[in-house]
Amino acid sequence: MKISLESLKTHWPQALLLLFSFIGFLDATYLTVVHYANFRLPCAIFTGCETVTNSVYSTMGGIPVALLGVFFYLFVFLATIGYLLHRHRYMPYILVYVSFSAFLFSLYFISLQIWVLKAICFYCVMSATLSTLIFLTTVYYRWHRLP
Amino acid sequence: MDKQAATIWTIVIIVLTLIVVGIVALVTASKQPTNGVLSLPVQVDDWTIGGANATTTISLVEYSDFQCPACAFYADWTRKLILDIPELRLTYRHFPLTKIHQNADLSARAAEAAGKQGRFWEMSELLFTNRDKWADDNKAEVIFSDYAQQLQLDPAKFTEDLNSQITKNKVSQDLESGLRSGVTGTPSFYLNGAFINNPKTYEDFVRIIEDALAASASPAV
Numbered sequence: 001m002k003i004s005l006e007s008l009k010t011h012w013p014q015a016l017l018l019l020f021s022f023i024g025f026l027d028a029t030y031l032t033v034v035h036y037a038n039f040r041l042p043c044a045i046f047t048g049c050e051t052v053t054n055s056v057y058s059t060m061g062g063i064p065v066a067l068l069g070v071f072f073y074l075f076v077f078l079a080t081i082g083y084l085l086h087r088h089r090y091m092p093y094i095l096v097y098v099s100f101s102a103f104l105f106s107l108y109f110i111s112l113q114i115w116v117l118k119a120i121c122f123y124c125v126m127s128a129t130l131s132t133l134i135f136l137t138t139v140y141y142r143w144h145r146l147p
Numbered sequence: 148m149d150k151q152a153a154t155i156w157t158i159v160i161i162v163l164t165l166i167v168v169g170i171v172a173l174v175t176a177s178k179q180p181t182n183g184v185l186s187l188p189v190q191v192d193d194w195t196i197g198g199a200n201a202t203t204t205i206s207l208v209e210y211s212d213f214q215c216p217a218c219a220f221y222a223d224w225t226r227k228l229i230l231d232i233p234e235l236r237l238t239y240r241h242f243p244l245t246k247i248h249q250n251a252d253l254s255a256r257a258a259e260a261a262g263k264q265g266r267f268w269e270m271s272e273l274l275f276t277n278r279d280k281w282a283d284d285n286k287a288e289v290i291f292s293d294y295a296q297q298l299q300l301d302p303a304k305f306t307e308d309l310n311s312q313i314t315k316n317k318v319s320q321d322l323e324s325g326l327r328s329g330v331t332g333t334p335s336f337y338l339n340g341a342f343i344n345n346p347k348t349y350e351d352f353v354r355i356i357e358d359a360l361a362a363s364a365s366p367a368v
Contacts, residue, residue, distance in 0.1 A: 029167055033174045058246060074163070081159055085152040 001120050013141040016096075017134060021076035024130040028069030031123050035064045065109065069127055072102045076134055095138045103135040169367050185337040186327035188219060191237050193316070194267050197229035198236035205360045206237040208337040210325040214248035214282050215333045216336045217345075219275040224349050226272070231353060234360055239271065241321040245330070250287040253309075255318045257291040260308035273297070 035058065035117050049071060058065055106128035121129040185208055189195060198204040209225060229235050241258075243251035254274050261270030273294045274281075281287040288309070295305040310312055328337065336343050338359055346352035351367040 025163070027172070028164065029170050030174070033171050077163075079160070081155065085155060 001102065004077070011084060014084055014138050015077060016137050017080045020130050020134045020137070021073045021080065024073035024134070025070065025077060025129060027127050028066050028073055031066035031127070032064055032070055035066050043099065050067075068105070069131075072098070088107055092138065092142050095140050096135075097140045101140040102131040106131045151351070183342055184285050185324075185340040185342075187286065187324035189236075194239045194262060196237050197232075197266055198234055198239050201234040203363065204236045205232075205338075205356060205363065206232050206236050206238065206239060206339055207217045207356065208340075210240050210242035210321070210328075210330045210333060210335040210337075212242055212251045212333045213258065213271070213274040214270060214278065215244060216278065218334045219278050220344065221273070221334045222275040224352055227349065228352060228356065232360070234354055235356060239267075240325060241318045242325045242330055243318065243322065244333060248282070250281060252286070252318060253287055254281070255290070255321075256309050256314045257288075257294070259300060259314045259317055261295060261300060261303050263308045264298075264300045264304065265316075266300060266304075268293060269298050316356070 008132055060068070076095065079095055082088065085093075109124065110128050113124065189206055193339060203247075205328065207225075207228075209221075211222070225237055229237050241255040243255045245251050257276060258267055258270045261267055274291075277290075277294075281290045284290060290311070292302060292306065295302060325335070328335075329342070336345065338356065343355060344357055
């Protein structure tokens with residue numbers, strides 16, 4: 001692979017995936033560190049981070065949801081780089097399925113925040129938005145059979 | 148794997164590792180000052196007990212969680228303290244550790260709801276002494292209603308207050324003031340507004356309070 005402006009034009013879905021998963025990785029890592037450190041979130045845009053990140057729903061079987069997010073974004077990021085470098089045939093399919101699960105997870109957690117916790121956390125909404133965008137990008141990519 | 152791919156992978160792994168280390172360092176650096184000074188003085192709507200007949204009083208503010216075993220342990224001491232030290236005014240504030248205690252918030256609201264009918268301290272005692280019975284119960288609300296009955300509270304009003312927004316706000320206000328005061332765990336005590344480490348024995352607790360009392364009672368003229 002040659003890194004050039006030309007390759008960015010043909011590989012724009014991958015570029016988007018890299019961008020979204022990178023931001024998502026930063027966001028989820030931050031939430032995970034805060035979760036373990038039990039610090040207060042400097043949450044300026046919405047109120048309720050404290051409620052959300054400290055709720056009983058913030059872990060699943062002892063694993064913080066934010067950490068699952070870290071793994072997901074890390075996977076998307078590394079898989080996209082891997083695909084650009086090595087062209088694994090099945091990678092686009094795997095990405096669709098994985099990001100679809102992440103999308104469902106996000107739906108579930110956003111509904112929890114709206115209807116059960118009645119509190120919204122900006123960092124969590126951002127993560128849900130990013131995983132939705134990742135899912136849409138992978139679907140679009142497969143649908144149009146882009147390179 | 149060609150050489151360029153190997154280089155890219157190496158750079159990616161190094162950059163990601165650096166980012167994680169950076170975020171950990173940033174969050175650690177922004178750590179709020181640990182327990183120091185009480186951010187919110189005792190308010191009229193706080194739950195305060197003791198010191199009614201004393202001319203000089205000393206204030207002990209406690210941030211606590213009904214589902215926390217250490218809090219239940221210290222609650223026995225604070226109940227005894229207000230009897231032993233007539234000058235002591237004890238204030239209870241909620242600091243529900245909802246991350247680790249599923250009924251922390253609900254139990255705090257149950258005490259608030261009982262307080263609306265004048266039985267806050269009685270409900271607190273019931274909650275602390277029966278901690279094991281409701282701590283991991285998914286239907287703790289039923290148990291709390293039973294306690295309300297034992298205390299001869301109006302059941303309809305109790306349920307209404309338990310779920311009211313006012314009660315929820317009261318609990319989160321306490322939590323907020325605790326966080327601003329640097330509370331990281333429960334129970335946390337503030338003696339005349341200054342954080343004290345949890346005394347190891349009841350006698351230590353009495354001594355710390357009496358020392359502070361002696362200091363405030365004999366001001367340098």
